[in-house]
Amino acid sequence: DPKIIQKPKYLVAVTGSEKILICEQYLGHNAMYWYRQSAKKPLEFMFSYSYQKLMDNQTASSRFQPQSSKKNHLDLQITALKPDDSATYFCASSHSTSQNTLYFGAGTRLSVL
């Protein structure tokens, strides 16, 4: 059974709309992350959370807002979607933010038309 669940697996949205990407981890980890993977680009770090608190934010745009309702949840809300937001978004977790071994979910593939 997957230990990090991301929903949905595929998502199609229209420009200007808003979507929420869901992530739940069942590894008992205290740190969670969002990464973005675009075509021919490296995995790009976006956010890190520890005990539901924001630790790092490398995303310039405020259109991306992580939301943590529980310790094992870290959703990603994206507003005013643009075609350039099309990418696969990966959720990851680790024991703590000082523990560098990341475990990744299978990703949500977002296409913005």
Add this chain to the structure above:
Amino acid sequence: QQQVRQSPQSLTVWEGETAILNCSYENSAFDYFPWYQQFPGEGPALLISILSVSDKKEDGRFTIFFNKREKKLSLHIADSQPGDSATYFCAATPQGGRALIFGTGTTVSVSP
């Protein structure tokens, strides 16, 4: 500015050969270097990692060679198998750092 570089972008080897994947970095503060393996439709998974105090790390058929002076490392996949066909990412971070910086990946195809 790409802090972690990988080459080649893609690589094809015959079954049984050794695949060599290269990685270089710029930040002298980086001292933890994991390699992740990713299959299509899946998230990356940790394969093997090395700390900068070591120059070699082996795990089965996978070996990392690390040259701190030149800021280079390589992943050797010995006796390559078709099941090794995947994309391999080199990553780096300062020990205890919060954000892994990934390279662009090397896609390996192993032909039977």
